[in-house]
Amino acid sequence: MRNINIKELAKALNLSTSTVSRAFRDNSDISRETKDKILAAAKELNYQPNHYASNLREQRSKTIAVIVPELANNFFSQAIHGIEGVARSKGYHILIYATDDDFEKEVSFIRHLHNGRADGIIMSVSGEGNDPTYLNGLNNKRLPLVFFDRVYEDISAPRVITNDYESSFAATQHLIKQGCQRIAYLVINKNLSIGKTRMQGYLDALEKYGIPFDDHLVVDCTNSYRKNGQILKHMLQELKPDGVFTSVERLAFATYTACHELGVQIPEQLKVVGFSSLEIAPLLNPSLTTVTQPATRIGVEAASLLFKMLEQPDTVNSNEKIVLVSRLIKRRSTAV
Amino acid sequence: MRNINIKELAKALNLSTSTVSRAFRDNSDISRETKDKILAAAKELNYQPNHYASNLREQRSKTIAVIVPELANNFFSQAIHGIEGVARSKGYHILIYATDDDFEKEVSFIRHLHNGRADGIIMSVSGEGNDPTYLNGLNNKRLPLVFFDRVYEDISAPRVITNDYESSFAATQHLIKQGCQRIAYLVINKNLSIGKTRMQGYLDALEKYGIPFDDHLVVDCTNSYRKNGQILKHMLQELKPDGVFTSVERLAFATYTACHELGVQIPEQLKVVGFSSLEIAPLLNPSLTTVTQPATRIGVEAASLLFKMLEQPDTVNSNEKIVLVSRLIKRRSTAV
């Protein structure tokens, strides 16, 4: 069964293409009767208006692009889940792009999206702290952009983030109150805004409780599973921390693994708290104290914001910032 | 900065639109010199060929659609990750759709994709065992379809699956060898092919070792976290199994949670093994014995198969079946 086009359908019904076209749009004038007839025939002959022709004509794609650093990641898949729900309810489709934390890919994706393929972009930026000003040359066109979670601070675009500073402060404070004095901060890229903000919370909590800052305890990790294992084992043995605060989920897991391998007892010898959206954190050994971001909700808010920009451009300020609240959930990994 | 079109760029360069067009296509004749000039000017003026116009003209979208039951799920996000990598390397974009295990949504997505929006579809089917013959009326058009993991057995389309029967047999056998006699099989939808296949492995393993089959031990669960908790706690208390084999990851987690709440000791009182792609299964309490599917690889294979269908249609048989091997990884949850 071939795809037929509007002409063929029109001919089959002895109608003009305009009339057929009208049957598929809600606003136009068309008699109830002919409309029904057309829709019935369309179903019968399996006709659907060609998407590309429509979009070319209407100059919009009913598609939004979502760019994330990685796909196989709890947080991002939950966020995408949230975005998808909103998009579907609006009749929009979503294109997915993964940068693998590669800035070049990010730039390339963004550039190529400026060809009409998408009506808007939702992005969590790549991990490399490169120069994001390339966005300035672009975003003034009518391709709205919304950031979520990982943002470029100096780029003017609406964003949905969480209260990273406060939750990092709270997490660090929690470790201190549980008796930790040598608290390591684990980060993937401390130049990225999110790494910096979370670190500031860590630093300020230390200061508040009069704990001297030791910059050896700020440990720069990688995206490589293997390398992180080496780095962390080395760190645990050399620096002998009694607490660890990880700025991303993966590093909490890496810490667990390193401790298992070294025979370091959590929480007796080392207390661990980390950012994590893992639903089964309670099932870990020991159950993991987490700073849990409302990942799905972040996606929902980001998508809603983007649709607001699409539907009522004037109501959204480019400095708009939605801050959602993360929760510190205390579990066994930080028990006394 | 507005988007400019090919006409404006041509005018700016004092060239014809065809010449400009040629500069963006590799095959056509065009002097090195003019080509460079055009590309430079394009960059300067931020010109990109309009995607919808190109696609309308060329009758293909360089886009594939991926339909999955859910997004916030380890297995599927890893599979999508695999698909994305292959697609990107081919210069293709991917559209993502989540059915939420709703058959109606699946049908709707598939139907709507037959409007030129995508050149092919990769799908893991929705969880409801409805009538999939709707696909027969469609897939003969030139919109290639590849199934992965969850498939419709009676629909003729290439598929990428894992050796579910064998690994289920192996998992059940492992439980038996560890001393289990009353082994429960947990499934979400036992009418779905995947649920059936995995159950057959379970049944045959029981039979091989002369363990009588008790159909109360086949427990139909849901997608609701709360309901599963009730079902499982009830099951544990009433049926007193000494082993549990779960056909999907989520039910293994639910089992853990129920056991924690009831104070049932794993593995002493109950041994657990489940299908799961969770990378941190070793970190669970206790570490979880898993049947681990090569999720990313499945995505890669499915995408590769689809591209083969797009590039050399005749070389792919519609009955083609790629079977990848899952691994049974023994951990503490089934220790003696």
Place this chain on the structure above:
DNA sequence: TTGTACGCGTTATCAA
């Protein structure tokens, strides 16, 4: 090597 002209399938404008 470059330019002219047409058509991809649709929708909006205008006329009937």
Place this chain on the structure above:
DNA sequence: TTGATAACGCGTACAA
């Protein structure tokens, strides 16, 4: 209420 027609932006015969 319906039909004829032009235009959306591009790519490719064909002509130059």
